[in-house]
Amino acid sequence: MIGILDSGVGGLSVLREIRALQPNASLHYLGDSAHCPYGTKSPAEICERVTQIADYLLGKGSSLLVIACNSATIHAVGPLRAIYPIPIVGMEPGVKPAAEKTKSGVVGVLATEASIAGEKFHQLVDTHADGVRVITRPCPRFVELVEAGNLEGDGVNEAIDEAVAPMLESGADVLVLGCTHYPFLKKAIRNRVPEEVVLIDTGPAVARRVVEVLPPTSDFSEENAEIHIETTGAVSVLEGLFPKLLPGLEARLTKSGLAD
Numbered sequence: 001m002i003g004i005l006d007s008g009v010g011g012l013s014v015l016r017e018i019r020a021l022q023p024n025a026s027l028h029y030l031g032d033s034a035h036c037p038y039g040t041k042s043p044a045e046i047c048e049r050v051t052q053i054a055d056y057l058l059g060k061g062s063s064l065l066v067i068a069c070n071s072a073t074i075h076a077v078g079p080l081r082a083i084y085p086i087p088i089v090g091m092e093p094g095v096k097p098a099a100e101k102t103k104s105g106v107v108g109v110l111a112t113e114a115s116i117a118g119e120k121f122h123q124l125v126d127t128h129a130d131g132v133r134v135i136t137r138p139c140p141r142f143v144e145l146v147e148a149g150n151l152e153g154d155g156v157n158e159a160i161d162e163a164v165a166p167m168l169e170s171g172a173d174v175l176v177l178g179c180t181h182y183p184f185l186k187k188a189i190r191n192r193v194p195e196e197v198v199l200i201d202t203g204p205a206v207a208r209r210v211v212e213v214l215p216p217t218s219d220f221s222e223e224n225a226e227i228h229i230e231t232t233g234a235v236s237v238l239e240g241l242f243p244k245l246l247p248g249l250e251a252r253l254t255k256s257g258l259a260d
């Protein structure tokens, strides 16, 4: 079983990619909507909460853990790897592919405050984006919109324009969707930026990595292929959101047994 976690429903954008590559894997997702957003929390708070969730998912039988949250990866993947003997796949804003793709030499990174403030993010830029101008912007409004199931319309367009217009004016030709909530706004973002601007979502690359590190003994018979989504928030909200975010996918949706 693959355990997947995020501060809320954002990581479902990664679950969708894992499911597409390995339709018979059993996926157990925990969305910590009661504590969303992580993006404005301190590194210590994020690390403590993510460790509780990891403990919980391992206790439920996960043999691989996916931190489907850039903010949580940046602040907790090191400590988690030091504690747990299972493969842990994390993710970080796609600065490297962005630096490879830019022609103008300017890239925009949309990510949470927690992600871009960390030392790890600066290392990422120093290592992979030498000579490239990297403009960052936290977009807490994007997270709120996705958690509320608002994926299009005037409010969404306004939030996108506010975040993206200054980047485009500065010459950015690549935009990194550096938070797992943002891919759910990809269609709306696409409609607000010129055609030639490249949007980078690292979800598919994370899913490929997950498939690579799956334990060789994994059983992918169809009867194991359940998707179980737990939320620490209200199940009624998740029930309303899930079909909007992942139309056509079936999953068991429950209130999490993890204490707040």
Ligand code: DGL
Pocket (backbone or CB within 6 Å): 006, 007, 008, 010, 011, 036, 037, 038, 039, 040, 068, 069, 070, 071, 072, 112, 115, 143, 178, 179, 180, 181
């Ligand atoms: N989805 C998360 C990320 O990838 C965090 C969103 C939030 O809780 O602020 O960073």
